[in-house]
Amino acid sequence: MRIPAAGTVPWRVQEGGLEVALVHRPRYDDWSWAKGKLDDDEDWAVAAVRETEEETGLVVRLGPPLPEARYTLLGRDGSPDDKVVRYWTARVTGGHGHLVNEIDEVAWLDVATAHARLDYARDRDQLLALVRLQQTERLDTWPLVLVRHASAVARNEWSRDDQLRPLTAVGRARSADLAPVLAAYGVTLAVTSPSERCLRTVEPFANAVGVPLRTRGGLSEEGFAADPTKAHRHLTRLLERGEPALVCTHGPVLPDLLDELARRLDVEKPASVEVVEAFAEARDERLVKGEALVCHVVGTGDAARVVAVERHLP
Structure with a gap:
């Protein structure tokens, strides 16, 4: 049986030094990362944020993904189960920090101390990957979600x-599913086409977290047909601002936005091949309906570079 789980490696910089948060589980007397099993039909990213808060009391915003861990456990009936854990880097954005759910201690440690304290070799893969992200200036990112x-x-x-054309029942269900995914990346700015089908796609997220929806006519199909430069300008302003943001728009508008982001892919850093391939796949499909393409961006304005991408498909 396959057991899906998700977790995070929270990080911070204290007095110039990188620190990460480990958790101690008294049941196993081990040190590892905050993680846990997915609920039924739960998105991996949503589970990572939920489990982190449930175990540590900390609210986090996901950053670039880290290597997953795969290992075998023995089930209750003695048969082997394959556990797959996906991880993300994470920044703490809030929470009470009270320990709950099988955790009796959270420790912020420097890299060397964390490396020595981790009980499982597989957990060091995420730590080393996080350090490489910092060394290559790809750790301190902000999300731009198309x-x-x-x-x-x-x-x-x-x-x-046509601007009043509504979502179907399938579309409304996807809209509800998207809300916690967008929240997991800490989106605080939502810009959307004024068309009904775009507004209702991101409305559940906006209502859940209290983010106002800002409508832009240039992101509609009609506005784009009248003046294609407006959509590009809206994207450029978001890149200049550097705030966790989403843009909800239409298939015909997306190629121009994706072209601009493609020019900002950081192809000179390690792991750039995987980033380029994932982005190219989404670009070729112009995203599928209901998809969220998370672009992890370093820097702002002309210096903004996309260093990691994730596709969240219906």
């Missing part, structure tokens, strides 16, 4: 203004 609206009523089934 969202293609979820499934809407077909054009040939709608006789009114």
Whole structure:
């Protein structure tokens, strides 16, 4: 049986030195990363944030992903189970810090001390990867998320203004599923096409976290057809601002936005091949309806570079 789990490696810089947060589980008397099993139909990223808060009391914002861990456990019936744990770097954004859920201590340690204290060799893979991200200036990132609206009523089934065309039941379900995914990346700025199908795609997220939706006509199909430069300017402003943000728009608008982000791919750093391939795949498909493409960005303005990407598909 396959057991999916997710966790984080929270990090901070104290007096110029990198520190990471380990957790101690008294049941096993071991030191490891905050992690836990996925709930039914739960997204991996959502589980990583939830488990971190449940175990440490800390609210985190996900950064670039880290190597996953795979190992075998014996089930209750004695049969082998394959456990797969996905990890992310994480910044602490809030929380009470009270220890809960099988954890009796959280320790912020420098890299050398953390490396020595971790009880499992597999956990050192995430630590070393995080250190490499810092050394190559890819650790301190902010997320820019492109969202293609979820499934809407077909054009040939709608006789009114196209901007009022609503989501289908499938689209509404995807909209609800997207809300915790966007929250996991700490999005605080939401910019969207004013078309109904875009607004309703990101509305559950906005309502859940209290982020206002800012509509931009240049991100609509009609606005883009009238003046393609406006969508590009909206993206440029977000890159200048450097705040965790999302842009929700339409299939015909996405190629221009993706072209601009493609020019900002950091192809000179290690692991750039994987980033380029993942981005190219999403770009070729113009994102599928209801997809969120998370671009982890370093820097702002002309210096902004995309150093990691993740596809969250319906």
